[in-house]
Amino acid sequence: MKFLLNTGRTIRQGSYVERKNSVAYQEEATSLCMNPVDMMNLELEEGSQVRVESEKESVIMKVHPALWITPGEVFVCLGPYANHLVKPETHGSGMPDFKGTMVTITPTSEPLVTVAELMEQCGGVRYED
């Protein structure tokens, strides 16, 4: 199913922002909030893993029910996972479309990756603190 991806600050994301290698940060940054009606249509339970794909990129996230989000939209806190899906096109404004990326979401059993693994996919070398 196709969804509009919205991103933004959450208090948990802000709390763990200086511990990006931590499990707590990873859990928050991979939490995908979805309307329960959409979850039912996709046959997803709370905590189910999903593949979130934009035009060229994809990441694995965990789904959480959220009544505050409209069906057809999903919300993920700002961070490396959500931004993995956003195109760098700024339309001459300097600002990418952080709140307007269309994504396709499908159930999966693939594992989540850590921030370090995600950065390795970008060509980096992990540093374990």
Place this chain on the structure above:
Amino acid sequence: MKIEDVVCPFCGCLCDDLVVEVEGTRIVSVENGCTLANEKFMGDHRLKTPIRREGKGWKETTYDEAIRETAQILCDADRPLLYGWSGTHGEAQSIGIHLAEILGALVDNTSTVCHGPSILAIQEVGHPGCTLGQVKNRADVVVYWGTNPIDAHPRHMSRYTTFADGFFLKDAFRDRKLIVVDVRKSESANIADEFVRIQPGGDYAVLSALRAIVQGKRSIIPPSVAGVSREQLFRVADLFLSAKFGAIFFGLGLTMSRGKSKNIRNAIELTEELNRHTKFIISPMRGHWNVYGSNEVFTWITGYPYAVDFARGIAFYNPGETTSVDVLSRKECDACLVVASDPGAHFPKACAEHLARIPTVQIDPHVNATTHLSRIQIPVAVTGIDAEGTAYRMDGVPIRTRMLFKGNYPSDTAVLEQLYAIVKEIKGP
């Protein structure tokens, strides 16, 4: 030892009423802080020493070696990018810009992915703003548009708006009307007197409709505008017009969604329309504690608030071309110095890939996503905890942060001064 009136270096509120208890070089308690402040002060997750990437692993190195190698990387580059700056104090930002000038580098701050579009709009039509003290004491209508202060600026409501009694508002919670405009029903929307839910990308249309209503053209408003009913638009416009003093605070819901700077321009022009009837102000909810300071420092030195390119030997500014995301996605820069920010986490993947491709050096107290993309990381003191310096609150008020104890880390200023001296020596007179 208990230290009073401590300034919190997390978000743009720069709350200056914290009480922090320090034992030696350890913080043991924080009073008056929000969750974010408590984590900031109580968290102790610093990188211990400078580190350097060697092959597929990392080795510890010394400050002198790390800074000398960084200087050489920057001097060897044809088009270095110096990015970040919002999480450090003004004195360090100032050195960063002078460093960019002698390197002929591009220097940009995190506004580029937060309120850059707001700055573009303000450059077009001005900024009818005021200090947060004025809002606290006078505003009887408060609007949060595309922002969720309960999560992003947790004490904004209790210090300046909904829950803060003011000189002319003795019972603020009852006397102030709170309007929240958003695409989702956020925590802040739950306590609003009026929650306006807009379809994604519909802000410009709703702002235009409100402008038309304020101009007295109610008859032209269609039954629904971007998911908002005409009745609700009339109700909100009436609340605006009945205000003695209205304050609009807007966030990235406007700057990052369709329309970007034009959304802000429309919001500012709505504020201008409202000022023909009553007093209204508008202000951005700035995120990083000193992102406003980076705009101030950049502007007073170069004339431009962000995305400044010194490649021509003079300051050149053209957002969309000289902004970091564009420069990185075009694979244009060949070295990057990241100071006090985390582009690895907050830029699109293509930009992170380019940061990994080129020699990237990070000056930051903590391990973050950019660490894994870097060649060198130099840990520094945290301003407001073991370093001091000037920061600008989201309303443009400069506030001096304090050093709570003397730790073992050098400040951003000390590291950048050393780096600047070596670069100057390599570049010659």
